[in-house]
Amino acid sequence: MKRLNFRIIHQKVSEEEKKQRIKTFNEFTGSNITYEQLKDEPMYDDFIDMTCLKCKHSKIVEADIILECFDKHTQPYPIEYCPCCNEESFVPTDVYTQLNNLPFKDME
DSSP states (O other), X not given: OOOOOOOOEEEEOOHHHHHHHHHHHHHHHOOOOOHHHHXXXXXXXXXXXXXXXXXXXXXXXXXXHHHHSOOTTTOSSOOEEOTTTOXXXXXXXXXXXXXXTOOOOOOO
């Protein structure tokens, strides 16, 4: 089974969002981590650009949602149900491109 590559988009979290996440983490876990302890550590959200093989619907989705169900040991790439046509054909856009032998589009 040939594995197909796909990109994960890393988007840096704003300083305000970082402060809020530290506060939420502390409330949830009972920890006492301060912003000062983490201010020099970058924090990112991860996304995957997805496209439907059937209806061509495209959407950027949180990577956690896609990768949670993806078993890289048994699947060549993630595949989910399309939110538009409900077919199990929603794949990373890089995979869509490879499967359709299209030139890669610049996604950066």
